[in-house]
Amino acid sequence: MTAHVADANVDPERLRRWRLVLGDAADSPCGKVTGTDATMDAALAALYDSTEASDGGRKRTGGLGGSAPRVARWLGDIREYFPSTVVQVMQADAIERLNLSRLLLEPEMLDAIEPDVHLVGTLLSLNRVMPAKSKDAARQVVRRVVEQLERRIAQKTRAAVTGALNRATRINRPRHSDIDWDRTIRANLQHYQPEYRTIVPERLVGYGRRTSSVQRDVVLCVDQSGSMAASVVYSGIFSAVLASMRSLRTSLVVFDTAVVDLTPELHDPVEVLFGTQLGGGTDINRAIGYCQGLITRPRDSIFVLISDLYEGGVRAEMLRRVSSLVSAGVQVVVLLALSDEGAPAYDRQNAAALAALGVPAFACTPDAFPDLMAAAIERRDLQAFAEQFADR
Known part of the structure; x- marks a missing residue:
């Protein structure tokens, strides 16, 4: 990759994205990050370069630590700098990689969270051990997801x-006002009388009364x-x-x-x-x-x-x-x-x-x-x- 980076024609935006993906180990080939990119990089490093994550033997740095306020700030950062779909993936990864379930019980963390179905499931699994001070915040998170899904479905x-239900209650001896003429005609096409240019319906199809x-x-x-x-x-x-x-x-x-x-x-x-x-x-x-x-x-x-x-x-x-x-x-x-x-x-x-x-x-x-x-x-x-x- 270094040989490609050395090419003066390499797109700077592409280098920037690779640097955010690879972390500070890529400072030399891709260049250091500054400003907003530095904040985004720190948020990614806190999760994916954490000392608490499974690292396969590699030395890691950063990490979210055990502080709920620190995690809440991290949640605020990722919501500010990444789209909601990415935020949901990062939250799920944090819960799995860093065992943050107990920190979900902290109200300040719940206030900063991006609600989705999977987080609702995690909160429900913690319901029995959730302290009273956290239950109101958790219910607000759950209600936001429920309202979003209800609008969808x-x-x-x-x-x-x-x-x-209307189709299932269709009847074959309907009152005149209940006849479904479109379906009645289709059901009786074989009874068309050419000389009269009409259909003689042998079976009436209608709907049951509401x-x-x-x-x-x-x-x-x-x-x-x-x-x-x-x-x-x-x-x-x-x-x-x-x-x-x-x-x-x-x-x-x-x-x-x-x-x-x-x-x-x-x-x-x-x-x-x-x-x-x-x-x-x-x-x-x-x-x-x-x-x-x-x-x-x-x-x-x-x-x-x-x-x-x-x-x-x-x-x-x-x-x-x-x-x-x-x-x-x-x-x-x-x-x-x-x-x-x-x-x-x-x-x-x-x-x-x-x-x-x-x-x-x-x-x-x-x-x-x-x-x-x-x-x-x-x-x-x-x-x-x-x-x-x-x-x-």
Whole structure:
């Protein structure tokens, strides 16, 4: 690289960027940094040249140290000099490389943080050890993320679910005012009478009259083991959105080795999230058993299990419970993740066993979840949906 740097035609901006990437070891070939670049370099060095980071035997300098105020200042610096997407990566790296979880309990650090889904997951995992002075600040961070995500997903979810419910309640003996003429014509094209230049409809297609009654029961059962943090966050928000729709009766159940029903908290997704406890073991069988008791109208019910399928309970009984739900007419959906990161590590043997029962298990992004719910409401082939989603 030194030979290239010596070339007088090398772009100064390119040299500057390489210097920030490589650190002060590149002062000689790339030149020293000054001013704003020096501040940016110090912020990068504090994280990636830290004495506390894993260094593979190399001597390191800098570091954030153990002071919460110092970390808060560092967070302020990176928010000032880097775009938010980069800030989120650096924050995640700091938590992983420097074990800053305990410093997240300090209010001054929470005030300086760039909120995102992964940081919400970290805060929720610390919920049980968080001192009272930090909980208000943590709730503000969580609420900011929840509000951002609700703006992103709420409208699409309501539109997709409402449309699916309308289509699902279409009837074949509608009143005249309820006839869907476009679909009626398409359904009767074979009955076109050329001599009269008209269609004689043998089957009328229409919509059921609007009703305020509950048309579907939705039960979301969410694994709250540590690897499912992002899925827990999105599940809580989607559950709150679905619960706001009067045509649905929505329940939210989270589990590890214990089962917690958070349905009473669905009016406030922040309360829902603080009701979770990330980490611990996994007893899927026990959780499904609890959810079976919530399902009173099988053919009008949708059961969504969100889990990596690593079962710590009784596997054979878990599979029998799923088979029983399917046989009763429940539309069963199994998601390996509800996040933007794709499928996590998961138990492939259990996924294959579920597929044999007609229940495909696949990862789903938050943006695709409304379409998935629409497909489930209309009782479409979810295997086809999973394959279509995998091809995107």
